[in-house]
Amino acid sequence: MLKRISTIKNIGTYKDCNGRQSQFEKLTLVYGRNTYGKSTLGDIFSSLKSGESTTLSARKSIPDDGLAQKVELNFLDADGKKEVKAIFNNDDWKNKLPGHLRLAVYDDAFYHQNVFLGRTLTRNTKESFSDFILGSQGVVKAENIAAKNKELKEKKSDLKKLVQSEFSKVDELKSFIAEPVIADIDATKEELDKKREEYALLNSQKKASKAIRERKNLFPLKVATDFSEAVTAINTVLKTGLDNPHEAAKEELNRHIEKHFIKPEGAEQWIKQGLSLLDGDNCHFCGQAITPQANELLDLYRQCFDDQFARHEGYVKSTVAQHHPLLTKYWIEQLISSIQKAGLVIDSYPELSLIDEVPELISNIEKSHDSIQKKLDELNLLAVQIIGEFNVRIETKLADPKKSFEVVDTAQFELLIKNITSDVADLNSDYQTFNKRANEFKARFEGHQIEKALEHLKLQGTGLALKVERYEKNDACINHMTLLKNISDLEEDIPKLKESLRNEQSAFLNQYFTKINKHFNDLGSRDFKLEYKHEPLGNKPIYSFKVKFKGADIAENDLDKIFSESDRRSLGLSIFLASLDSLEDKTLAKTIIVFDDPVTSFDENRVGQTHSKLVKLADKCQQVIMLSHFKDGVANFLKVHGFSKNDIALIEIKKNALGSYLEVGNKDAFVKSAHHLNTEELIDFVERNTDKLSCKPRVYLEEVLSLRFSKQIRKKQITNESLSKRIDALSEEKIVSQDIAKQLHDWREELNPEHHVWMDDDIENQRTTISSFLEFVFYELVPEPVGEV
Known part of the structure; x- marks a missing residue:
């Protein structure tokens, strides 16, 4: 099967x-x-x-x-x-x-080859038809044919056994048998042994060399410092505050201007410009020494125009902007991934376990991996906690830059980083030792000429081995050629004997056509009857069929007018089925x-x-x-x-x-109706089993009405001119209530793709719409309880 x-x-x-x-x-x-x-x-x-x-x-x-x-x-x-x-x-x-x-195939080729070519019978189709029905007979009458078939089977079995036992390792058997038999076998064997020894020696050096040379080395691990640097920088910002006398000086300056300046406009700019002109202890304009009282006033001016706060706020924001993105645990994940990759590299060198000191080295590396991995897991949890605390405090600091805040405690984190950094340094040292051993091991497998030499020796050895094997299997080759000759002769004789046997098939043909007519009648062509007839075409006996319709003979030229296409196809199938009926049970099985x-x-x-x-x-x-x-x-x-x-x-x-x-x-699903499939598609869309909706909800609404109220629609002869008119008619005939009719019109308009309300909506809104629509269809769309329907 x-x-x-x-x-x-x-x-x-x-x-x-x-x-x-x-x-x-x-x-x-x-x-x-x-x-x-x-x-x-x-x-x-x-x-x-x-x-x-x-x-x-x-x-x-x-x-x-x-x-x-x-x-x-x-x-x-x-x-x-x-x-x-x-x-x-x-x-x-x-x-x-x-x-x-066995295999039997009924297809177009069978029909056109054995029954009708197009709509007519031809000599070729008649000949093929004759060969087909006679070839389907399963009764062997001639003992000679049976004996030859048995002999042919035995010869083929002997040939198969011979091939399996003697030639199972021979790729091209025909070429092998045609190979000439050498005379001096001893010299050839001696030369073959020599080539095999040379090949074995080279092969021991070559095996797995390319794959070994391409194996990777361990790369040193690196503990990233960005996170620690960011922690230090942001903690420094958090604890840095600013006591700013700027605001008090500003108020004092305003009082001074109101008291001493006739026109306050432009006073600040004038004072600011004057400060820039001061040089030494004397007044720039009159040359007199500046008194202590004047110096106090000048200090007040300087405080007022001081930009220290602005610079401090810029420092806070720039530091946070630079270092806040570095507060991530991605580097921890990278380090974990690097350790895992290192483990795979070590696993790719199983041969190193045979080298002294290397197993202990690998064991130390694996222990280091486990230890660092556990610390990284702990570090990962601390990082999550620290990042969360920094996020809160950074937000508060940016809201009030001049105020100092408590720093985030990272002592445990830094201690753990220090331990991991120390462990990684020791591990990298072991990595270097491992790489040294690995490189020494791989260096032993260099030498590109080995491949060429091996290929050359292989070709020489294959040729010599073929000559030796051909010499040793000469008897088997002679037996093989004899069996092939016997099989060829039998395969030539048996068809001839079968051809002779076909001349005795009249009884078989009567039975065969009885079966054809039975199938033809069963398949709906009840007024036809087929009978076989002999065709006098050449020396070969050929059988075709003649047709009767309601007892009257139909001329062959008129068959295309009497037979419909279904009749012709049914006839082809009937002929095929009749051939199966003629098979023995064990053959059919x-x-x-x-x-x-x-x-x-x-x-x-x-x-x-x-x-x-x-x-x-x-x-x-x-x-x-x-x-x-x-x-x-x-x-x-x-x-x-x-x-x-x-x-x-x-x-x-x-x-x-x-x-x-x-x-x-x-x-x-295959036997479900289109409406059933559309219903399932709409439900799947609502339940998010799919994001695609090929079914058109408005068309589905029309189908629902046609199915739900098919009896009433037929009885009241409601028009199918448009959905709108059908809904109105269902309401007027009191098949549905006015409220249901109004809802039907609302759904008709909302689901109409021409208005773009449905097609252009968001997918989640579409799902909500379809959910409400199905609730209406399944639970609210009911007939009007009053009135005859």
Whole structure:
């Protein structure tokens, strides 16, 4: 059974698809919109069945990035326990369908190849039809064919065992067998041994050299001083105050001006200018000595114009602005991170544990790390406390710069910083010692010529080993060539014998066409009957069909007029199903059947009958996989059969900017109506499960009215011309109250995107609006209790 499509690369819309999480079950439905890649999956299955790669090569993704196409399909092994892969790579199926499984594919290619090309029968379609139905017979009548099939199986088994036992380590078996057998084996073996010894010696020096040389060293740790410097600077500011006599001097100056100046205007400026002209103990204007009383007045003037307070306030603000941002514990986190990185570097040198003294050094470093880490944790808590206290006191100081304040106590913090700084200095010394040992160790792995010499020896050794192995396995090679010849002869004879056997198929054809007619009738084409006929085209016996409609023969040229498209498609499916009916039970039980859009009609009877046949078929075969772009059909399948069978898987083909991908489908959500999905989307939006709202609330309101009052609307023949008129009619017919009708009109206007009230609103306001809207819809929107509805 197919368990998963793990990889599809560069095929159609699948640029780089990883489908490992999408698990297939006994009956698997794969849904994908048109252009999403459903038909590509069908082509992959068809290519795996036929082994032909042209179809997939032609589906290379656009634009072509030059990368190879690749497909990996995971199947359960014969025991059903392990997964084995079928792999398509480099335009070929490297690993094909596992031998215990068969694959049958019904798709467009089957229909056009075996039934109708377009709307007509052609010689090619008749020949393919004949090959298909005769090839489906499971009864082997000729003992000769049975014996040859058995022999072929045994030969292939012998060949497989031979390859596994003798050639399991041979990469290119065909080239290996074609290699000439040497004569002097002893000299070749001696030369090979010599090359191996040389290679082993060089390899012991080379191993892991590049990775070791690229290992990192320890970087010295550094305890940042910005925080401590900021603490000192801001504490200095906090305790610095200013006793300023400036204000008292200002008042005294004003009294002096009022007393001694006739015109007070400009007096301050005149006095200030006079102070700047004083030079020595004599008056600048009259030359007389300045008296003590005059000096007292001059001191009063100087105090008045002193700018000490302004300078002090500037000093406080600039100091705080410079150092306040440095009060952060980010440096503590950096130091912790550096210690953690140092631990990783040490762990990358496991070899140093074998060097004397290094294990003790590493142990000391780890102990230092633990000790410093604990102190840093304590320091972190102190930093948070100190920063908080500084924030409060800085705010108070800036409000009153001249006042002195109590400093923040950082003694414990500074002591801890001092201890950590001392520990880090000792640790850095250990780091230096460790780096020295590490560099000595890495220096032993230099030497770029080792790589070239090893590669040269490897090539020489590989060539010699190939010659020795070819000599030693010569008998096995002869056996292999004999088995291949036998298998080739059998594979050529058996098809010829089968062709001869097809001439005896009349009884089989009667049974086969009975099954075709049964399926054709079940699928809705009840007035038709098909009979087989022999086509005299060349030497090869070919069978086609003739059609009767209500008992009358229909000319082949008129089939396109009698058959509808649904009839033609149903006929193709009936032929395919009849071929499955003709298989032996054990053959059918190991067959995986893929249906690519088996239902092309929207007729409910055809859809239902097709689905029922697939469900019954799944009970007999290995697995049924249905690919479909018909969403309603898949939903109908799940509604009818999803509850009676627990082994149905739903996988959806999704598409994004990078290409198509596979995703496990939500069967419950898949069968929900659009209105149900819109309701869930609105609730999710209110509950903040999503920030996107694709549903239009005003349209949702119209749907609610149509569903809630569908019976009344139909009975009263209420117009659907506009939402406004419908609301008015519901009120006039007393289906809803006037109050409810008014609220409906209010919601109609508020949710109308044309008025931009809804679309341009803030998302949280939108959520509030939708919450109120849903409360109204679910709890308040009720019919008018009075009156006939």
